[in-house]
Amino acid sequence: MIDILILSNGPGELTTWVRPVVKALRQRMGSAVRLSLILSPCPNASGQEVTIARSYPELDRIQAAEHFFPFLIWGKTAENWDWDKPGLVIFLGGDQLFAVISGKRLGYKTLVYAEWETRWHPWVDRFGVMKPELIQQAPARYADKLTVVGDLMADVRAGEPGDSSLSAIPAALLRSSLPQATHPLIGLLPGSKAAKLAQGMPLALAVAEQVGQVRPQTRFVIPVAPTLDLPTLAKFADPQQNPVLEKFGQVAAELVLEGDLPYLKTASGQQIHLWTRFPAYDLLMQCDFCLTTIGANTAELGALAVPMIVLMPTQQLDAMRAWDGLPGLLANLPGVGTLFAYLINRWFLRQFSRHKRLMAWPNIWAAAEIVPELLGELQPQQVAKLVLDWLANPEQLLQIRQKLQQVRGEPNAAQKLAQLAQTLLEEMDAIR
Numbered sequence: 180m181i182d183i184l185i186l187s188n189g190p191g192e193l194t195t196w197v198r199p200v201v202k203a204l205r206q207r208m209g210s211a212v213r214l215s216l217i218l219s220p221c222p223n224a225s226g227q228e229v230t231i232a233r234s235y236p237e238l239d240r241i242q243a244a245e246h247f248f249p250f251l252i253w254g255k256t257a258e259n260w261d262w263d264k265p266g267l268v269i270f271l272g273g274d275q276l277f278a279v280i281s282g283k284r285l286g287y288k289t290l291v292y293a294e295w296e297t298r299w300h301p302w303v304d305r306f307g308v309m310k311p312e313l314i315q316q317a318p319a320r321y322a323d324k325l326t327v328v329g330d331l332m333a334d335v336r337a338g339e340p341g342d343s344s345l346s347a348i349p350a351a352l353l354r355s356s357l358p359q360a361t362h363p364l365i366g367l368l369p370g371s372k373a374a375k376l377a378q379g380m381p382l383a384l385a386v387a388e389q390v391g392q393v394r395p396q397t398r399f400v401i402p403v404a405p406t407l408d409l410p411t412l413a414k415f416a417d418p419q420q421n422p423v424l425e426k427f428g429q430v431a432a433e434l435v436l437e438g439d440l441p442y443l444k445t446a447s448g449q450q451i452h453l454w455t456r457f458p459a460y461d462l463l464m465q466c467d468f469c470l471t472t473i474g475a476n477t478a479e480l481g482a483l484a485v486p487m488i489v490l491m492p493t494q495q496l497d498a499m500r501a502w503d504g505l506p507g508l509l510a511n512l513p514g515v516g517t518l519f520a521y522l523i524n525r526w527f528l529r530q531f532s533r534h535k536r537l538m539a540w541p542n543i544w545a546a547a548e549i550v551p552e553l554l555g556e557l558q559p560q561q562v563a564k565l566v567l568d569w570l571a572n573p574e575q576l577l578q579i580r581q582k583l584q585q586v587r588g589e590p591n592a593a594q595k596l597a598q599l600a601q602t603l604l605e606e607m608d609a610i611r
Contacts, residue, residue, distance in 0.1 A: 182266035188221035191475020192272030199593035201237040227406035328595035330588030332482035366469035371404035380415035381427035385559035402459035481541035
């Protein structure tokens with residue numbers, strides 16, 4: 180048995196990197212390889228990463244992030260996995276140094292997928308990079324280690340066999356393709372964790388109500404994160420369980436479980452449908468645009484070329500805790516994390532107001548604000564005004580879609596990365 184160890188971390192990497200790569204590896208090498216996934220800690224983790232990974236039938240073994248450092252230090256997994264040699268470590272999220280250390284521990288070669296930068300060149304065997312610019316930026320003596328494979332995110336846009344199809348989407352939610360579409364569809368992505376949902380859900384409900392009053396034909400849908408069940412999601416629309424609702428105009432909604440799709444219903448009768456199939460790429464591509472929080476979801480929407488308005492409400496200043504590095508660790512400490520989150524976010528707001536810092540992934544890719552980022556004590560009227568403006572000017576949406584398509588790389592990166600993996604194993608006489 181030939182072992183391939185995949186290192187990854189957060190939910191975004193699992194859905195947009197790991198998922199297509201393990202499919203490609205299994206298609207290319209079949210049962211000749213054993214695919215193991217080890218997760219490392221991530222400030223954006225939801226706690227359900229193992230559950231998500233278990234839905235990928237290509238994976239043979241999975242270890243949760245809580246057991247990562249004992250493996251990194253001692254080379255032992257929680258279940259004392261055995262490792263055959265030769266083998267390969269593939270990096271798909273986290274710190275590239277983890278791949279170097281793991282490769283040395285196991286005596287395996289290493290393959291690193293890199294979007295924006297490559298590190299540890301002397302000790303990594305091969306890099307699969309997103310764009311040619313990364314080869315130009317690397318030290319010349321290591322350039323032969325780098326191969327352009329393309330953009331794993333673009334594989335999301337290209338679609339995969341077996342994913343959810345349009346036939347599975349209720350007709351009532353499908354966006355009309357006619358030039359004079361009378362039933363626009365807006366996706367709402369208020370977050371997947373309590374800190375974001377506490378203010379993201381009230382804002383989304385309030386905006387939906389205000390837009391619905393002006394454009395009653397508009398439909399709204401929430402692609403529910405796989406880490407959430409519907410009763411838990413509905414709690415954030417209940418003023419008795421989410422006091423932040425009162426800061427957005429006393430809006431509230433109840434969960435209704437009937438018909439083709441469950442939905443949240445506000446006091447005014449506005450319905451927000453709840454879509455539980457995962458991943459929801461085909462549904463998202465039917466949306467005219469989305470209202471979303473920051474995070475990996477902006478990368479997925481960007482890869483799908485779906486226009487978005489990125490919302491960062493600060494009515495609850497300690498809610499944002501998904502920082503990288505030391506700030507993320509401090510903000511998530513037990514007990515004192517709330518205080519650190521408040522101080523970090525207050526400092527960030529000051530910096531943001533002085534020097535515009537791009538937060539959404541498509542804007543980071545383009546080094547320009549392709550999609551609007553709204554930060555502060557956002558009011559529903561303010562957001563609804565922008566939504567109505569977009570609905571009245573579809574040419575704006577077309578321009579944004581075109582720009583989103585331009586900033587991402589080419590698809591089929593997963594197949595090319597799997598081919599690199601196979602080549603490395605063949606060089607070790609692991610497979611023929």
